[in-house]
Amino acid sequence: MVNANARLVGLDWGSTSLRAFLLGPGGVLIEERSAKQGSTAMNGSAAAYESTLAQIAGDWLAAAPALPVLACGMVGSKHGWREAPYAACPAGEQQLAGGFVRVTAAGREIAIVPGMSCRTVGSAPDVMRGEETQIVGALAQRPDLAGACTFVLPGTHSKWAHVRENQVIDFATYMTGELFAVLRGHSVLGRLMIDQDEPDDDSFAAGVRAAAERTALAHQLFAVRTLGLFDELKPEALPDYLSGLLIGHEITAGLRERYIAGGEEQPLVLVGEPKLCALYESALHIFGSGVEASFPNTAPAGLWRLALEAGIVTGTEESGT
Structure with a gap:
């Protein structure tokens, strides 16, 4: 039976996975579920989306017919359940809820x-789906950061987003995670590599320092490849060296754009999977940059906050942590 305090079903429906959250007053997380049926597997089929929603949250919805549902992520893409047009930066809670x-x-x-x-002058367009909700959730938990900060959201397609006065003014995407997967699995670089259970922190740091040489x-x-051929790095150290090299180049570019945006002295905030955020934090330290805060999944808090802004739920409670 659904908890009597349930107020919202939140969905973070990404490309490869789906996470469902049952939220109570103030956005407190009552229960969380996950499945591998991401938006890509739905193949744009409304029937597939509806069936998957019933599988992951059908009992919640059946027990509470009036319970509202709010979804973020690739579910709103061109090939999602229904396309939700992008909110153009600068944008914040009001623009997202209004869209x-x-x-x-x-x-x-x-x-x-x-x-x-x-889209900045002279550049190609950039987009995000899902990360905007995580940023809203992080700011709900740390409103002191809303004046000015830079968010770094590591992942398959990492995002660096500049926030001013509670709005994302611009951001940049780096295909760091996808590049690692492609190079590791489908290039000559992977032929000498051996996976190991424990990360090689020294090799990761060496890759970061190499990237810092610009x-x-x-x-x-x-x-x-050549460090492996000449036995200067062991096969099991090569994946971590590659990871450090790619993340280091991302950080080099991200810090440069942060400087150009006038945010060099403003807080850096990480949002994402804790182990990946820890890698980024260690790499940022090599570049001499500290991290103000690091958040795990902030999508539930962001969904609650946006539901409040749109009037889907009511109340004056702050988002849950």
């Missing part, structure tokens, strides 16, 4: 959060 689109499933309305887009990445990548 909800809605679908109906089994007689119930599901609201979908739009992503964000930005040599061309395409040249440095080949060193991942």
Whole structure:
């Protein structure tokens, strides 16, 4: 039976996975569930989305017919359940909540959060879906950061987002995680590599320091092979060296853009999977940059905050932690 205090079902529906949150007053997390049925597996089928929602949260919804549902992530992409047009930066809670689109499933309305887009002069467009909700959630938990800070959200497609006065003014995407996976699994660099259970912190740090030399990445990548060929790095150390090299180059670019945006002295905030955030924090220290705060999953807090802004839920409680 659903907890009598349930106020909202929140969904973080990414490309490869789905996380469902049952939230109570103030956004407190009552229960969390996850499944591998990400948006990619739905193949744009409304029936598949509806069926998957019933599988992961059907008992919650059946027990509480009036319980609202709010979803973020790739569920709102062009190939999602229904496209939610991007909110153009600068944007914050008000613009996101005002851009909800809605679908109906089994007689119930599901609201979908739009992503964000930005485009600076002379650059290509950039987009995010899901990370904007995590940023809202982190700011709900640390409102003192809303004046000015830089968010770093590590992942398959890492984001660096600049916040001013509670709005994301611009951001940049780095395909660091995907590059690692492609190079590790589908390039000559992976042929000498051996996976190991424990990370090699020294090799990771060596990769970061190499990136800090600002040599061309395409040249440095080949060193991942030659260091192995000449036995200067053991096969099991090579994946961590490659990871450090890619993350180091991302940080080099991210810190440069942060400086250009005038945020060099403003707090750096990490949001993401704790082990990955710890890697980024150690790499940032090599570059001489400290981290103000590091958050795990802030999507539930962000979904609650946006639901409040849109009037989907009511109350004056702050988001849960």
